[in-house]
Amino acid sequence: MTFVDFFTVSEKRKVWIDDLLRHLDHICALGGVDHVRFGSDFDGITETFGDMASAADYSQLLEALLKRYKEAEVLKFVQ
Secondary structure, three states: OEOOHHHOOOOOOOOOHHHHHHHHHHHHHHHOHHHOOOEOOHHHOOOOEOOEOOHHHHHHHHHHHHHHOOHHHHHHHHO
16 A cells, blocks of 8 residues: 555545555455555655655554554554
8 A cells, every 4th residue: 555645535635544544444355454565655755644744654654553453464564
């Protein structure tokens, strides 16, 4: 999954981590957690999420993921 804002469905103009998590839930429902990996694309985008503007904010995503998914699943997403 990329962090390009316009690839993530949101009812709001700005995309947030919660929007990414809903998108992730949908993808996992279709293919399972073993088929998801993150690729930030921070080096190639100009618009970012409202609460994740750079790699420095990645810890916020990890915290949100760990509230929803098992640690082993989160490690698969980020490796």
